[in-house]
Amino acid sequence: xxxxxxxxxxxxxxxxxxPAYHVGAFSRIMVLAIYAMGYNLxxxxxxxxxxxxxxxxxxGMYGFGLTVNLFGFSVAPAFLTGIIAAAALALIVGYLALRxxxxxxxxxxxxxAQTVYLVILYFGEYTRGDEGFxxxxxxxxxxxxxxxxxxxxxxxxxxxxxxxxLAVAKLVQMxxxxxxxxxxxxxxxxxxxxxxxxxxxxxxxxxxxxxxGIAGATYGLLFGYVGASFSTxxxxxxxxxxxxxxxxxxxxxPLIGVIFMFYLIDxxxxxxxxxxxxxxxxxxxxxxxxxxxxxxxxxxxxxxWLP
Amino acid sequence: xxASLEGAVISAILVLTAMGLSIVFGVMRVxxxxxxxxxMLGAVLAWxxxxxLGGHPVFGFVAALIVVPVLVGCIAAGADRLILKRVNxxxxxxxxxxxxxxxxxxxxxxxxxxxxxxPVEAPFNTRLSLPWFEFGDxxxxxxxxxxxSITSYKLFVIFAAIAxxxxxxxxxxxxxxxxxxxxxxxxxxxxxxFGVPVGxxxxxxxxxxxxxAALGAVLVVPIQQAHYLMGGDPLLLAFIVVIIGGLGxxxxxxxxxxxxxxxxGIISVFFSPTLAKIIATFLVxxxxxxxxxxxLGRAPS
Numbered sequence: 001x002x003x004x005x006x007x008x009x010x011x012x013x014x015x016x017x018x019p020a021y022h023v024g025a026f027s028r029i030m031v032l033a034i035y036a037m038g039y040n041l042x043x044x045x046x047x048x049x050x051x052x053x054x055x056x057x058x059x060g061m062y063g064f065g066l067t068v069n070l071f072g073f074s075v076a077p078a079f080l081t082g083i084i085a086a087a088a089l090a091l092i093v094g095y096l097a098l099r100x101x102x103x104x105x106x107x108x109x110x111x112x113a114q115t116v117y118l119v120i121l122y123f124g125e126y127t128r129g130d131e132g133f134x135x136x137x138x139x140x141x142x143x144x145x146x147x148x149x150x151x152x153x154x155x156x157x158x159x160x161x162x163x164x165x166l167a168v169a170k171l172v173q174m175x176x177x178x179x180x181x182x183x184x185x186x187x188x189x190x191x192x193x194x195x196x197x198x199x200x201x202x203x204x205x206x207x208x209x210x211x212x213g214i215a216g217a218t219y220g221l222l223f224g225y226v227g228a229s230f231s232t233x234x235x236x237x238x239x240x241x242x243x244x245x246x247x248x249x250x251x252x253x254p255l256i257g258v259i260f261m262f263y264l265i266d267x268x269x270x271x272x273x274x275x276x277x278x279x280x281x282x283x284x285x286x287x288x289x290x291x292x293x294x295x296x297x298x299x300x301x302x303x304x305w306l307p
Numbered sequence: 308x309x310a311s312l313e314g315a316v317i318s319a320i321l322v323l324t325a326m327g328l329s330i331v332f333g334v335m336r337v338x339x340x341x342x343x344x345x346x347m348l349g350a351v352l353a354w355x356x357x358x359x360l361g362g363h364p365v366f367g368f369v370a371a372l373i374v375v376p377v378l379v380g381c382i383a384a385g386a387d388r389l390i391l392k393r394v395n396x397x398x399x400x401x402x403x404x405x406x407x408x409x410x411x412x413x414x415x416x417x418x419x420x421x422x423x424x425x426p427v428e429a430p431f432n433t434r435l436s437l438p439w440f441e442f443g444d445x446x447x448x449x450x451x452x453x454x455x456s457i458t459s460y461k462l463f464v465i466f467a468a469i470a471x472x473x474x475x476x477x478x479x480x481x482x483x484x485x486x487x488x489x490x491x492x493x494x495x496x497x498x499x500x501f502g503v504p505v506g507x508x509x510x511x512x513x514x515x516x517x518x519x520a521a522l523g524a525v526l527v528v529p530i531q532q533a534h535y536l537m538g539g540d541p542l543l544l545a546f547i548v549v550i551i552g553g554l555g556x557x558x559x560x561x562x563x564x565x566x567x568x569x570x571x572g573i574i575s576v577f578f579s580p581t582l583a584k585i586i587a588t589f590l591v592x593x594x595x596x597x598x599x600x601x602x603l604g605r606a607p608s
Contacts, residue, residue, distance in 0.1 A: 096596050103338050103398055104595055107546065111592035118585045237406055244403065274418045280410025287394050287404040
């Protein structure tokens with residue numbers, strides 16, 4: 001717990017130290033880290049590899065953006081709608097997809113996410129398809145605070161990140177989290193010990209989807225843009241990449257992974273348009289040399305106390 | 308009638324691509340997400356070969372038809388040795404690694420070949436009209452309607468695909484190579500114990516799978532231009548075909564490819580293309596949820 005507080009303090013301190021460009025970058029990093037943490041809950045702790053998490057991110061994002069744009073919801077209820085939309089989608093997807101396992105689970109989640117993406121395109125009249133739409137500045141203030149400013153945005157991202165970060169850290173310490181790890185390690189054995197593996201996996205998927213939805217809604221709220229590109233396969237692969245890079249099944253791994261990848265792409269895109277090449281090389285090198293990720297490898301080699 | 312001939316051309320390309328994916332999955336239990344990129348690589352290399360050689364289109368095309376699949380196969384076999392072998396064909400890690408390969412191949416092509424779509428000239432391209440039978444005033448008669456025609460090249464694609472399929476079937480069922488592959492598929496440990504070089508077989512199979520995709524791509528470039536993002540659709544379609552046909556079942560793959568290729572045109576007559584894609588994608592997901600072994604596959608014992 002001390003370590004988690006320390007991470008948050010560092011993030012708070014960074015605001016005063018970093019130049020403006022990097023403050024903006026870190027607001028984005030923290031929002032994406034929420035997404036990565038949601039993914040990590042399912043992949044890192046429960047051992048289920050989904051290739052379709054972008055649908056939950058998009059559900060949160062569109063749940064927020066569409067209710068604001070079409071029905072004039074204020075921030076709080078719209079945000080809540082986003083989370084509920086993501087959780088509900090996770091419930092449906094989980095009910096169907098969790099009948100399968102392994103490779104079939106990956107492909108089924110991929111197909112569902114593709115369906116969601118196409119549905120967004122199909123209702124282009126409301127969603128504006130690939131082009132997306134902008135959430136107006138006037139609609140992005142909460143409790144009298146305008147969330148479009150750089151400072152407000154950073155602190156809003158930090159607060160939401162802190163809530164998710166501490167909640168996930170707590171969750172995986174609880175018996176519930178331990179049971180998920182038991183399923184990851186040996187599902188058969190967990191079932192033999194009397195745990196309802198199917199139910200636990202469904203719960204894990206719903207929580208994971210809801211957290212991803214929070215990230216999506218936060219993104220829409222803080223950056224004011226909602227677009228179909230966030231529901232493409234690429235956005236399903238990114239969280240996998242971040243979590244693998246940082247360390248699956250560690251609480252701070254997702255944040256580390258996002259920071260690393262964000263700056264890797266940020267720097268390399270200054271040199272070439274083919275910046276996704278970096279993502280590809282990173283994926284291959286990771287699977288070959290560091291399947292545990294940065295934090296995971298550190299934990300194994302040097303600091304077994306890392307959460 | 309014309310729609311079904313066009314459908315047959317789509318099926319012919321699809322069956323080659325899907326067959327590659329199916330063989331790789333069947334023998335190695337590897338889901339090759341980079342398969343579409345091998346297809347794209349085949350198309351791009353076909354353009355490279357035909358333009359460097361110059362001369363008569365037939366000459367360049369035949370050279371591409373022979374050289375490109377071998378080249379792509381070698382690249383794939385190299386990737387297998389370099390990457391997949393080192394992760395011990397662990398299902399989760401191979402998927403991640405092949406996603407990485409997808410980005411590497413795609414982006415490397417973008418950096419070298421560029422973002423333009425480029426055409427390859429068909430070796431021969433005469434229009435053939437087809438006869439149509441009709442009951443007219445003078446009884447049963449044969450007419451040659453204006454709209455009903457197909458280029459000779461498209462017919463060639465259909466026959467080429469059939470020829471490759473027959474060759475593949477003979478190799479798999481009648482030769483020692485096929486025997487070794489089937490032995491590895493059934494039980495790689497026992498095959499290893501009987502002296503089958505399983506590692507080598509895996510590299511060959513991975514190369515063969517990619518080579519088949521590349522062959523399909525060489526056949527398709529005179530119809531569709533070569534572009535660095537063209538691998539996405541064939542990958543998705545090949546996945547759909549392999550899943551519906553039953554993972555690893557070769558006859559199932561052929562039937563499913565025909566079904567999908569033919570129905571592609573028919574579905575889009577009734578629905579808008581996006582809605583047709585939504586329905587198709589969702590149905591495939593449902594097939595996988597309720598019949599993971601595919602429509603024709605057998606349940607694992």
